[in-house]
Amino acid sequence: MSYGPPDLARQGTLFVVAAPSGAGKSTLVNALLEREPAISLSISHTTRPPRPGELYGRHYYFTERAEFEREIAEGIFLEHAEVHGNLYGTSRDRVDALLEQGRDVLLEIDWQGAAQIRKSKPDCVSVFILPPSRAELERRLRGRGSDAPEVIERRLANSRGEIAHAHEFDYIIVNDRFEDALDELQAIVRAVRLRGAPQCRRHEALIAELLA
C-alpha cells in the first residue's frame, strides 16, 4: 500500500524500538503504525519457529538456521543477533531502498541489533520500552499465552541483561498505561519529523568544536 509520494529530497528516518520480551513493544508499534501509516515496518528474518497464527512474510521471514548463517556470510543483513536462542536479522536492501525514497522505517529489534544500527546509521532514533515492574512483565508474558513455560522463563531471565542497555537509547518509554505510552511514542516520531534527530545529537559538531 502506498501513502502518498515519498520525499525524495530527504532521507527517511530510521526508528529503532527495543524492549525486553513481553514489555509490549509489538502491541505499541502496531498501534503506532495505525496512527502513522506512512511509516514502513521492516519484517525481520528469524530461525524461531512460527507461533500459531504467525505468517511468513507478514510477521517474519522464517528461515532454517543453515540458510540464515549462509545469509549472514553473504552480508545481506544490516544487523543480526542471537536472541533467546534464535537468530534474528534485518535485511539491508529493503531498508536502504525505503530510506533513500524518503520513507521513514521502523525496526523492532533487540538491544544488540540496535547497537549495530547505531554504528552503521548514526542518525537513527532509538527508543527502549520498559515494563512498569518485573511482576507486570511476567504477567504480560504469561498472559500472552504464546510461548511454552520454559521459553517464558528464559525470556524473563534474559530481561535483566536487556534492561541493562536501556540507557544507550535516545528515549525510554514506560509502558504502564497503554494509551499514555502510545501517545509518547507518537510524540517522539512527530518531534523527530519536525526537528530532525534528537536535540543533543544535532549539536554534536558544535560541542566538539567548542571543546577542541
Ligand SMILES: Nc1ncnc2c1ncn2[C@@H]1O[C@H](COP(=O)(O)OP(=O)(O)OP(=O)(O)O)[C@@H](O)[C@H]1O
Ligand atoms: N500497557 C499494557 N498494559 C497491559 N498489557 C499490555 C500493555 N502493552 C502490551 N500489553 C500486553 O502484553 C503482552 C505482550 O505484548 P507484546 O507481544 O507486544 O510484547 P513484545 O515486547 O513485543 O514481546 P516480544 O519481544 O516477545 O515480541 C500482550 O498480551 C499485550 O497485549
Ligand SMILES: Nc1nc2c(ncn2[C@@H]2O[C@H](COP(=O)(O)O)[C@@H](O)[C@H]2O)c(=O)[nH]1
Ligand atoms: N537483533 C534483532 N532482534 C530482533 C529482530 N526481530 C525481532 N527481534 C527481537 O527478538 C526478540 C524476540 O522476538 P519474538 O518475536 O521471538 O518474541 C524481541 O526482543 C525482538 O525485538 C531482528 O531483526 N534483529
